[in-house]
Amino acid sequence: MSDPKQKLTPSEISDAGLTGWRQVEETLTVRFATKRFTTGLEFVNRIGASAEDANHHPDLTLTYPEVAVTLSSHDVGGITSRDIDLARIISDHAAELGVTATPDHD
Numbered sequence: 612m613s614d615p616k617q618k619l620t621p622s623e624i625s626d627a628g629l630t631g632w633r634q635v636e637e638t639l640t641v642r643f644a645t646k647r648f649t650t651g652l653e654f655v656n657r658i659g660a661s662a663e664d665a666n667h668h669p670d671l672t673l674t675y676p677e678v679a680v681t682l683s684s685h686d687v688g689g690i691t692s693r694d695i696d697l698a699r700i701i702s703d704h705a706a707e708l709g710v711t712a713t714p715d716h717d
Contacts, residue, residue, distance in 0.1 A: 618689035631712025
């Protein structure tokens with residue numbers, strides 16, 4: 612998973628071991644239960660700062676009481692190591708805030 616411009620195979624994505632994330636077509640997606648709107652807002656702000664640092668920007672939806680995140684490398688039309696790396700950072704932010712991924716989301 613070293614070439615950030617190379618699409619990953621489903622096996623490589625699965626092997627990344629991203630808890631709560633799932634592949635939906637050419638994206639990685641997850642929803643996090645934030646319980647409070649202010650927690651969701653703080654979470655989105657952290658994701659935004661990390662996305663800017665990585666120059667890789669997810670699609671985010673902030674609602675009460677959850678945050679939905681979708682990652683994809685639009686320039687290659689699929690999931691790359693950039694998405695895996697940012698997903699790990701986002702999951703770390705969630706853990707720091709006590710936010711959990713919701714199972715079986717659509």
